[in-house]
Amino acid sequence: MDTHAKLTSKGQITIPKQIRDALGLSAGDDLLFRLEDSSATISKSADFISLAGSVPVPAAKRGTSWDDVLRRTRQARHGASR
Numbered sequence: 001m002d003t004h005a006k007l008t009s010k011g012q013i014t015i016p017k018q019i020r021d022a023l024g025l026s027a028g029d030d031l032l033f034r035l036e037d038s039s040a041t042i043s044k045s046a047d048f049i050s051l052a053g054s055v056p057v058p059a060a061k062r063g064t065s066w067d068d069v070l071r072r073t074r075q076a077r078h079g080a081s082r
Contacts (some may be wrong), residue, residue: 001018001019001022003016003018003019004016015042023042023043023044024044025044027046029044029045030043030044030045031043031044031045
């Protein structure tokens with residue numbers, strides 16, 4: 001789908017309605033702009049909070065602090081490099 005928008009003197013654009021609808025955008029959404037060569041793409045940023053609970057955690061590992069997870073990961077990587 002191709003569509004056009006004009007850039008204002010303040011560097012702003014209005015995202016065309018068909019694009020907002022296709023991306024499911026609404027006021028306050030966070031957007032990601034990616035520049036590749038002489039083109040830019042726009043996408044809706046992932047809502048990571050909505051993913052909470054989507055990955056099963058073994059009962060034995062539930063409640064582990066993030067510091068402990070990082071420490072264990074670093075130890076595993078250090079041990080694997082030998």
